[in-house]
Amino acid sequence: MQSTRVTRGIDLGAVREQVDAVLEDFLAGKARTAAGRGHPPEVVRTVRDFLASGGKRIRALLCVVGWHASGGHTDRAAVLRVAASLELFVAFALIHDDIMDDSASRRGRPAVHRAMRARLGDDERAARLGAGGALLVGNLALMWAQELLHTARLDTGRHRVVHGLYDAMLEEVMYGQYLDVMGTGRSADDIEAALEIIRYKTATATVERPLQLGAAVAGAGEATLDVFTRLGLPLGEAFQIRDDLLDVFGSPDGRCAPGLSDLREGKRTVLLALGLQRADPVRRERLRRLVGRPDLGEREAAEVRAVLEASGAREHAERMITSRYEQVLRALDAAAFPEAADRALRDLAVTATRYTS
């Protein structure tokens, strides 16, 4: 049996370590600068701890695999830098997301703004200052992501394409979060509306753009970038629907515990839309009543899970993941990438859509 991490020619475990080494090296430099200038050391430490606390590094891996798929072989240092930049960008987006949702935790630890607040006290002022501090740490993560990108030493032509793709990604994610925060004006049982938020917020930034960025570092043309758009949408949707299932139900292997955050926040997920559509009127009313309550407890969460289960919403969400996974495989068949990259993409499609956090 072959491990899913070592594919002929692309060792994803090794790529992950290389990306982490770039991040570690870059942040060590930032820590030295901060020490030299008398800046508070906890800012860099917070970003480091956040990166160390987990994450699949799925965007970084896709970036490097996109580069391989496009025949990349020189410029390895550049693509690792672009890949590392994506992970700092994710850190920024999640830190800000947690402030906006006032999420209590992230990756099993207190969210950054909550950790900062806890250091300051437990009153209203501590909450405001903690949010402010986390906002600034997030901003620095974004600035550093951009710094990693523009110091990647690409030639002028590729530099321009890479920056164009990256700028488009940043904009898409911000507009997606904006829709998420300010509301789409559409109903919570609207599956298309939930998919639209995924498209803006996740699909492009998690899959399409990282693959394209790697491809652009390797000098790929429009045709290859288009293949990654076709791959990116179904894989990104599958990834997000899986993520939403994991948040509510956890993973069967117990590595990911079921949680309350999406339910308390009333997150407009495909899973929730399915539940609202498929439950009978009495249970639908219960869903509407329970989901979005900031004080939702374990007992109510169990009730919500039971409705999502009994209505067939959970099963239907699983089928949506499977059909998207199959679309990805068909797009890969048609693309006929070099074998090593093709295998790595198939492995990553599994990683992104299976029960792992």
Add this chain to the structure above:
Amino acid sequence: MQSTRVTRGIDLGAVREQVDAVLEDFLAGKARTAAGRGHPPEVVRTVRDFLASGGKRIRALLCVVGWHASGGHTDRAAVLRVAASLELFVAFALIHDDIMDDSASRRGRPAVHRAMRARLGDDERAARLGAGGALLVGNLALMWAQELLHTARLDTGRHRVVHGLYDAMLEEVMYGQYLDVMGTGRSADDIEAALEIIRYKTATATVERPLQLGAAVAGAGEATLDVFTRLGLPLGEAFQIRDDLLDVFGSPDGRCAPGLSDLREGKRTVLLALGLQRADPVRRERLRRLVGRPDLGEREAAEVRAVLEASGAREHAERMITSRYEQVLRALDAAAFPEAADRALRDLAVTATRYTS
């Protein structure tokens, strides 16, 4: 009499119009993209309105003057783009600042997060969503600032220097705001602590870095960049002390009304530090009691102003501005820049430190 805006060779009014035209053109492009992709139009509109609501464009002007002072004559389009980028960066910083301080207004209009909140309702949820929406608008302003910068089409060598300076500026401002939010751990009567926050938060970003960025576009060497560091510190400090005086006392010509925001927020200004140091024990205690009260009214503000006046704090702050202004003039004498740039810098030093908002 010569106008202060038209100096031999550099028409600052025209430069301002050119910078605004770059911003307008860039944001018109963003509005078209948003319309084409079905993104909500109010994001671009909010940034445009913010820029249109005022501001001296002091950073953009200093950037262009720094370019002139360093012999810039080709690359005019590039320096205007870098200058415009600085103004989008300021928009980002102020929008986020207002969220963190929960300021009610900015430039005589409701602050962005307050305007968004007002559109959503008047409850706790509207406040949270308004802050989230404004956070994202601020993030987009920062991303667009960076996009304007890296699309300025500089040759590789200058591109690297410009980006290095810009990255340093971003970091300094974030660390300065971080100190401001999380506290320096030093007392409110500590003038050096207040000056330190100015140095990080204002002096470099408002004066030193903009001048250096313009110089770097013109290909200036280390020696010129160092002159701008020597100029930037006293001019930035004078600018900020003036700004703090304007916030509390307004301007004698009535164009800038005295306000309550710094007093309510308890902002650690040089003016406040001077007041705390110089007032007698009874009045010092009153200052400590009143400044920082979120519900401070006009009557209490008048009392604070009277203490700052009677203790000589206001007058001493004015003297600090004057002595810094004189340092700037001495630095300019020593630098011996080309006449047109020298005159423009002297004019800007007046603009930045006199009674104008």
